Amino acid sequence: MLERIKESLLGADEIGFEIQERPGRLRVGLLCSPLSLIFEQTPGGDVFTSLYCSASRIFSGDRTDLHDVYSLLAASVFRHTGAFSAMLIDIEHPATMIPGELSGRYLVPEQGAGYLLPPDDEGLDSAEELFGHLALFERLAHRTTTLWHPQQSSPMHDGYDPTRQTDQIWARGVAEQLQTEASEEDLFFQRDSTGWLYYRTHDGAVAVVESVEIAHFLKAVRVDPSEELAGINGFLYTGKHFHHYISREILHIADRVLGLDGVLVGSSSPAVNATIIPLEDSVVLSSGNRAVLLRHESGVSGFSRERSLVLERNRIEQERLFPPSEFTWSEEIDGGRFERLIYDLLECEPGVREVRAIGASRERDGGRDIVASWVTPPTAGAAVVEGEAAARERRVIIQCKARKRSVGRSDLGGGILDTLFMYKAEGYFLAASSQPAVATIDLLDEISQRGDYFTGWWGRAEIEQRLRRNPQVLRRYVDIVQPVP
Structure with missing residues (x-):
């Protein structure tokens, strides 16, 4: 071979x-x-x-x-x-x-x-x-670079000079930053031909180089912040088809050596704040004119260990926030049928006095509005007059959206406040076969804070909760949703 x-x-x-x-x-x-x-x-x-x-x-x-x-x-x-x-x-x-x-x-x-x-x-x-x-x-x-092939020099003219104070002062500063990692047996060096200052701990766990050219070179080959994922004890990197890991303990040492005062260890994305290059058994970090090499289990084994912790966290989150569904939903949901399903569930909802459909169906996903007389609690931050009941009956407009994707603000058609004004309503409610987008939820919260308006929503998970409580409704809509056998 x-x-x-x-x-x-x-x-x-x-x-x-x-x-x-x-x-x-x-x-x-x-x-x-x-x-x-x-x-x-x-x-x-x-x-x-x-x-x-x-x-x-x-x-x-x-x-x-x-x-x-x-x-x-x-x-x-x-x-x-x-x-x-x-x-x-x-x-x-x-x-x-x-x-x-x-x-x-x-x-x-x-x-x-x-x-x-x-x-x-x-x-x-x-x-x-x-x-x-x-x-x-x-x-x-x-x-x-100008430093890859330095001119050949004699160690007498290009190396440690015991009478030179600049490298000793610099090395003492690095040792103070390393704290417990430093030792009297550590090496330090000022190399004139390359223009750098260098410090290495005696065990090789830490190496520091002060060089504008080195820092500039490393910045050009650093990881992109898009490669970075927050884990449990550190950060995972998945760019270039490689798997790497950096612990917060390593970031803490880098913060001290690079003079970043906790910026990296406290960041949600350290790669935004410094040059980071993870290797298999070490990590290169740089900021300003200084770079540091830290020995660390940063390759596949470190990545796999941290990934296992993330998977366990995700498993717990899945169990608590997204329990396994007991239902299967149709790929294509007829808007009119979905609207009727919500109508029937509202009739079973505690606090709802009366439900009726208003207007004609205007869109493929239904588009017809439902109005309900609904006993609702006070809006967040609202005050109640002494002697009055905390809850009161409101006229609430319900809009139904049968969508595969999340329901965004643009899916709500005209302005919600205009809809409330048109129907002289005091509340707005959204029922979605998928899930309201975050921006939509924010909008509903904003409207409730503008005045004494009740707002709320049901997504797929909330609808399934009500189908469990009302199996008689579920049996009428097997073309939309069915219990898992």
């Missing part, structure tokens, strides 16, 4: 890519780039794929910040383009005793392309697609 992949990439050298080969392994990349594509043969015949991030070929000295920043930039772009969502696997430095120092990092595709390619044509196609994504990324990095 590796030989077939090598043959398919023979033209890569023409655009500057080099193919390095050793037994059971191919490495493809630009000599001037820290990123290369790795193909490794497995004992089972599949091919393990990953991206290898190492600045050793283009930079000398301590390169922990380069490995950290370059890998999070690359992973963010690959997610944005829909190539894959990656795990960031640290490669510890073999020659130092400094905790947290990186010798490099692997980007292992998890969602999307996946890290195992089968030894067939499908696997070969996937290998070629991965190379295409790498080539696309290299072009993007060259055109949009």
Whole structure:
């Protein structure tokens, strides 16, 4: 399989890519780039794929910040383009005793392309697609940043300077923001060639970079707020066919580090307030000139756990707010028959003294009005004179709408107040075979608050409640609604 992949990439050298080969392994990349594509043969015949991030070929000295920043930039772009969502696997430095120092990092595709390619044509196609994504990324990095290929420098001239105070002051500020996450063993760095300040906790749980260019780059590949869904303990992300999760605990840390003072954790949509890029085992967040990488179970497992909580909440809400219907309704409901059904239910309704139809049917959904003498309570906020009864009989106009969709304000025809004036009525009631739209309910509330008018409505659920209480009515309208066997 590796030989077939090598043959398919023979033209890569023409655009500057080099193919390095050793037994059971191919490495493809630009000599001037820290990123290369790795193909490794497995004992089972599949091919393990990953991206290898190492600045050793283009930079000398301590390169922990380069490995950290370059890998999070690359992973963010690959997610944005829909190539894959990656795990960031640290490669510890073999020659130092400094905790947290990186010798490099692997980007292992998890969602999307996946890290195992089968030894067939499908696997070969996937290998070629991965190379295409790498080539696309290299072009993007060259055109949009000045920091992807820093000039080679000596660590003496481009790195930590114990006499320089600016990076130490900045690092102390980050440590104060991290609070319990910070440690004396944390790394901090000011790199002149890229123009950034960098801080990394000794356990690798948090990395912070201060850079206008980095923040600008990440903003271009952030998740769209439309991908974001509020969960129970955090937020779910479903864009690019990937599933991710960010907890409010992580947002709380990001708020401190980014100086947002609780904006993210208190928001109904954090992606509106900051750059957010969830990966498989970490999350990138950015605001202003600062970006932070936080280790977090943000991939499929975190998403699945949070989704289970949401499903359980939805189950409880469904049981309490939308119990299983005991009725089936006809797909096509005759307006006249539906109006007669409401007429019969009104005659059974407590407080209704008299019911009669007025006018002629004007529309396909009935359109004829019903008027009822109805004993109703006071409207919300109304006062009652001492000695008078709280409830009184009103002349109420009832309009019936047989619709599949929700009944909107425009479905009510002329103005409701005009209808009340025309019939000298003191109340308006809507009966819908579906459900009044939110805007319609708001309108009815508004009318009741304008004066001493009674308003109300029945939707399908309210009608079904009355059919349970009045089975004799239900038996007359089996062409509209029937009990579930």
